[in-house]
Amino acid sequence: MPECLIVQPIHRAGLDLLTAHGVTPRFASAPDMPTVAREIPGCAGVITRNAGLDAAAVEAGASLRVIVNHGVGMNRIAVDRATELGIPVCNTPTANARSVAEHAIALILALARKVMEGDAAVRSGDWRLRYEGRMMELHGKTLGLAGFGTIARITGAIARHGLGMRLLVFSPGSEDAALREAGAERAPSVEALLAGADVVSLHRPLRPDTRHMINADTLHHMRPHALLVNTARGELVDTAALAEALREGRLAGAAADVFAVEPPGAEEPLLSAPNTVLAPHIAGVTEEAMRETALQCAAQVLDVLAGRRPPHLVRPEVWERQRS
Template structure:
């Protein structure tokens, strides 16, 4: 019987579908168990990545299913070199991520976390002391215009009457206009005009530190930064400095340069930041849909059917044989 190893928890529907298809499932929440099970695994469904060493330790591995969109934490090149297809899901959780980005920008603007803490302490004077701003009619700048960025722009425009600007080197300006937004030619222009900047780019060598110290310096002191994409898109040290110095009003972050975020991380000490632990795509509806589709990708691959979404479809023709 084929075996699928799952290092991090996923919605129960995923394992149920795998078992119904005759595939054994092993949950491997710790490193030692994962190392042992990878030696006999035919497939893996991963949420937090798979290292090159782990890929090399799995001689039977015939498919890696990524539980989401971003695959930067998977040793993709090594997997492909060994003939192991890597699948992903381009749209299973995009609505949840867009909703979370919307939540973070509102929470940061309305100082929700500090207000909650003050209320729990009985500090009713926060009502007179806390700084809150309205986003209605303000300008949202979206960096990267994939499905999530487009959904967020539509939410902001329709729900808050926001003007939406987009900078995306790969997006069609006509598609941006169709989504009710306006394309701008440079990132610098977007940063100078936006009251909220939300990042929606994959993490690659050319996108790392899209917001570095120089770019952060172009933003309004009243602006808010939101990131639900990948932590490496922002120079976190530069962001901390700008927030601490009052050169930016706030931030809402779901992702970080190093995860999990250390309790003593400098960003965690700032009062004008809303932090969540990489949960933007984790609504119950998104988790169920993602687990279901990951399981189907594994079922298809092990049955000799090409999965729906592969990073490099050409790998399928030279894939490792299922044992």
């Protein structure tokens, strides 16, 4: 029976699907790459999460026929090397989209209505927040979406139809028709997005051109009452610059579910910044999303091993020259 290495835990439903179709899950003893490289030989497939799969581990998998990422972002997987070796790489771009979008909305509401401060006030018997809180009603405000993929579109739909917010979108690759259908206006630049929004939600992939798109210069375009939420990639934000803007009162609040280093070390600037809500990369970790993501991962492993083209190939061109 072929084996599939499971680098980090996935929902039981995915494991059961593999087993039911004759593929044996083998669990990595640790998610670090040297360990994975030692344990991947003999495996026909691998499912990894945020641990990724580096070039050394890919090369060590002499029997490897498919790599599947439990999630969307591919920056921790050696896709180029896998493609050179003829190994299809797949991801799951839609499985957790609604859960992440709901979490983005939750963080926006937590900031706007000072949920964390309110909880602390009640526990300490301090009622001043009721009179001095200066909270924001979201109805009629503008939500700026940086990126307009599936998660951003769902976030925008919830904000527009559920909260009555206006939508402003910066997404150079999105067609005008898609924005019109969503009832959104296009921002011509990141700076225009930041200047025109009361709340900014980040949904862009990490690439050289998006790294630190939120930095000391771009933050100066944001309104003092504005809020920033990041459920995409930690490296999109220069958190030192963001923490400074928060301390100086040039921004009303920020929320982050993702960090450049996870877990963040004590030196992470946002840990000591005021008016923040921080979460440990849990936007997509609902029961429903975890089950669907695991099922999509397992199904694509089975597709490739059976010679069927999987639905979410990261590099489609590899299919015609894949490793035998």
